Structure formats: structure tokens, C-alpha cells
Amino acid sequence: MSLQSIKYTRGSLEILDQLLLPGQSKYLVVRGVEDGWKVINKMQVRGAPAIAIVGCLSLAVELNPEEFASKKSLRQEIEGKLNYLVSSRPTAVNMKIAADELISLANDLYNDESVDVAEMKQRFLSATEAMLKKDIADNRAIGAHGARAILQGVAEGSGAPAGSSGSVRVLTHCNTGSLATAGYGTALGVVRQLAELGKLEHVYCTETRPYNQGARLTAYELVHEKFPATLVLDSMVAALLRAKNVAAVVVGADRVASNGDTANKIGTYQIAVVAKHHGVPFYVAAPLTSIDLAIPGGDHIIIEERPDREMTHVGEHRIAAPGINCWNPAFDVTPAALITGIITERGVFKPTELKEAISKLQS
Incomplete structure (x- = not known):
């Protein structure tokens, strides 16, 4: 069973404090938007999909007990609070897209004369809550599409040869699993699907300095799931790809531009360069909201820049x-030319096909 990083029932929201993992599993109560902004900004919750979900649900728990005198006051409250939440971490686009969609919903409900203020609030709350189920369904679809693409690439000879059982070795960077989403994961969802198919020979995860999301969080998830897994330092990736017959690299994304350029955790770009040199396919796994x-x-x-202390200290040492x-940028941008495919819940697209394909899906 995958880990649960977000616990929600109407009026109640708790998040697993990821700063304490793997040493301690502690849930924090999020009572409203101010708490939501803080846990996102402090990286107690992280991962682009999870940021959007927690941000929006923090507004839901704040709105739930409130009574509004008018639809106008409710609409203004929604718009103001969502725009504030977007400022918590600016690089990940999921929060901005979710905010825009929910503000649009609020405006539509406001303009619908058949909807009173009580119904407007209830329909808004239901829309935020639907994000949890949709994220898990999207992640499962990403996992299925990604696993299929990797195995097909091996079969066609565009990846490293599979093991004797047809299983593969993959490398991932940062944390993109249940801790970064509502559940299942994006890039780690691909790994999970390979394991479910009996096709995962081994998964390698990087430490992901300076915040060590790989060593602390991804490794924690892999051990929890009992996957065959090995942790490597960020500086070992070139040697790993040369020595260990890795079939593919699969990473997540915080924002993908229309040309396929992808912002992800710092260190992703150099892995893509090294993968290109060694002829290893490099995949980005992300929902359409990214x-x-x-x-x-x-x-x-x-590109968000983080405090010096994250580089200079480990804990208090x-x-x-x-x-x-x-210099501590939290993300870097991998050029589209280095990316084999972008795995979404609607399929796998080459970066050159992305804009046209997504436009068609959205039309």
C-alpha cells in the first residue's frame, strides 16, 4: 500500500511533514490558507501536484465553516486567497493552473442567477475535493503509459537491453511518488507500474542535494514498497549509466513549457546531458496540469532560489x-532536445509534438 501524504475529510486537512522523514512520521493539521501557504513554502509538503492539492484544500477547510452574506463576498474571498497561495512557490505551475480554474468556476457560479450563496460554496468545495481522486487516477494513467513506453523502447532497441526476464533497470531523480502527489506518483508511478507488471529489475534513486529528497523521501518510499532499489549520490550518475545497463531515466516536472523545455529539481539537466551521451532514453512524467x-x-x-542554509548545513551541523x-536554485531547465518523451495521463508525446497534441486534447 502506498504512503498517504495528504489526509482529508470535509473540514479537516492533515499533511505528512516531509521535513521530518525518514526519521519521524508526523502529520500536521492545516487549518486554513495561512497554514497551507506556510507548509508549501517551508517544503513540509512538496511536489508540484501535492502543492496544488494542499493549497486548494487549505482554502476548502477555511471556507467550510464560514457563512457568507453574498456571492460577491465569497467570490472575492476565493480569488484573493487562491492568488496568495500561488505565491508560496512560483516555479511549480500546478498551483497557478488550479487557482485559475477554481477562480473561473467561482466566477461562473457567481454569474449564475439560479445558484444561491450556499450552493455556490458547496459546489466550490466539491470541486476542490475532486482534485484528490483525479490526481490518483491521472497518476495511474501516467504510470501505465510510461511503463509501456520504456518497455517498448527496450524491445525496439532504443533503450538498454532488458534482463533475462524482460525486466529493466531505471533511474529517477528527486521524489515523485505518493509523497509528492495525492497517491501513486508520476515518475515513481512509472516505476510502480513496472513493478506491478513484474518488469522492474532495479530502480536507482539519486540523493538529490541539497534537500536530499531522494535519500530521505524516494528511498523511504522504495523501502516501504520493498522494490529492488539502490541509492546513489548525484555525482555518481555518469558512472552509473556507464556501468549498470540502465534502460531509461524517468523524472518528474514542476513546469513544462510549450516547446517541451522542462523545469524540474536542480540536477535534472545534468542527468539529461549524461543520459544523452550514453544513449539512455530520458523521460519526463507529469500531468497535463504541469x-x-x-x-x-x-x-x-x-526559477525559485532557496536559502543558503540548505547548502551550508545538514540539520544544525x-x-x-x-x-x-x-547559489541555490531549487530547479533547473532541461532543454527539449534532451527529452525522449513527456509522459502524461493522456499519452506520451515527443517535445516537438507537445503543443499541438495538448491543444487538440483541450479543444
């Missing part, structure tokens, strides 16, 4: 020389 067709290319993606300057 694709931002309004952005033409990766140069337009805002300083590991870097005092006085050294630090």
Missing part, C-alpha cells in the same frame, strides 16, 4: 566553510 502552454520556452520559467557565498 504543462504551461502560455510559456514558449524554458527561458521564461521563473554546518558542513560548508563559514563566509563562502552560495
Whole structure:
């Protein structure tokens, strides 16, 4: 059974504090938007899909007990609070897309004269709650499409040869599993599907410095699931791809531009470069909500920069020389030319096909 990072019933929201993993499993109560903003900004909850879900549900639990005198006041409250939540972590696009969709819903309900304020609130709450089930269904579809693409690539000779049982070795970066989503996972969902098919020989995960999401979170999930898995340092990836017959790399995404350029956790770009050199297919697994067709290319993606302390300290212990300057971007952008395919809940697309394909799906 996969881990549960988000616990929600109407009026109640708890999130698993990911800063404490793997040493301690503790759930935090999120009582409203201010709590939601803080747990996202502090990375107590992380992963682009989970950020959007927790942000929107934090508004739902705040609205649930409130009584509104008018639809106008409810609409203004929704719009203001959602726009505030978007500022918690700007690189991940999922929160912005979810906010825009929910604001649009609020405007439609406001303009519908047959809907009173009580029904408007209830329908808005139902829409936020539906995000949980949809995310899990989307992740399962991503896992199925991704596993199929990797195995097909091996069969066609565009990936490393499979093992004697037809199973494959894959590499992933950062955390993209149940802890980063409502459940199942995106890139880790692909790994999970390979395991369910009996086709996972081994999965390698990077430590993912400086926040160690791979060592702390992905490794935690892989051990929990009893998958055959090995942790490697970020600096070992080139040696790993040369020595271990890896069939594919599969990572997540915080934002995908319309040309396929992809912003993901820092370190992703260099893995893609190394994968290209070794002829290893490099896949990005992300829901459609991570694709931002309004952005033409990766140069337009805002890259969040994090505090120096994340690099200079491990817990309370300083590991870097005092006085050294630090540069700590949380994400980098992998050019579309290095990406074999973008795995979504609606299929796998080449970066060059992405804009046209998504436009057709949305029309």
C-alpha cells in the first residue's frame, strides 16, 4: 500500500511533514490558507501536484465553516486567497493552473442567477475535493503509459537491453511518488507500474542535494514498497549509466513549457546531458496540469532560489566553510532536445509534438 501524504475529510486537512522523514512520521493539521501557504513554502509538503492539492484544500477547510452574506463576498474571498497561495512557490505551475480554474468556476457560479450563496460554496468545495481522486487516477494513467513506453523502447532497441526476464533497470531523480502527489506518483508511478507488471529489475534513486529528497523521501518510499532499489549520490550518475545497463531515466516536472523545455529539481539537466551521451532514453512524467502552454520556452520559467542554509548545513551541523557565498536554485531547465518523451495521463508525446497534441486534447 502506498504512503498517504495528504489526509482529508470535509473540514479537516492533515499533511505528512516531509521535513521530518525518514526519521519521524508526523502529520500536521492545516487549518486554513495561512497554514497551507506556510507548509508549501517551508517544503513540509512538496511536489508540484501535492502543492496544488494542499493549497486548494487549505482554502476548502477555511471556507467550510464560514457563512457568507453574498456571492460577491465569497467570490472575492476565493480569488484573493487562491492568488496568495500561488505565491508560496512560483516555479511549480500546478498551483497557478488550479487557482485559475477554481477562480473561473467561482466566477461562473457567481454569474449564475439560479445558484444561491450556499450552493455556490458547496459546489466550490466539491470541486476542490475532486482534485484528490483525479490526481490518483491521472497518476495511474501516467504510470501505465510510461511503463509501456520504456518497455517498448527496450524491445525496439532504443533503450538498454532488458534482463533475462524482460525486466529493466531505471533511474529517477528527486521524489515523485505518493509523497509528492495525492497517491501513486508520476515518475515513481512509472516505476510502480513496472513493478506491478513484474518488469522492474532495479530502480536507482539519486540523493538529490541539497534537500536530499531522494535519500530521505524516494528511498523511504522504495523501502516501504520493498522494490529492488539502490541509492546513489548525484555525482555518481555518469558512472552509473556507464556501468549498470540502465534502460531509461524517468523524472518528474514542476513546469513544462510549450516547446517541451522542462523545469524540474536542480540536477535534472545534468542527468539529461549524461543520459544523452550514453544513449539512455530520458523521460519526463507529469500531468497535463504541469504543462504551461502560455510559456514558449524554458527561458521564461521563473526559477525559485532557496536559502543558503540548505547548502551550508545538514540539520544544525554546518558542513560548508563559514563566509563562502552560495547559489541555490531549487530547479533547473532541461532543454527539449534532451527529452525522449513527456509522459502524461493522456499519452506520451515527443517535445516537438507537445503543443499541438495538448491543444487538440483541450479543444
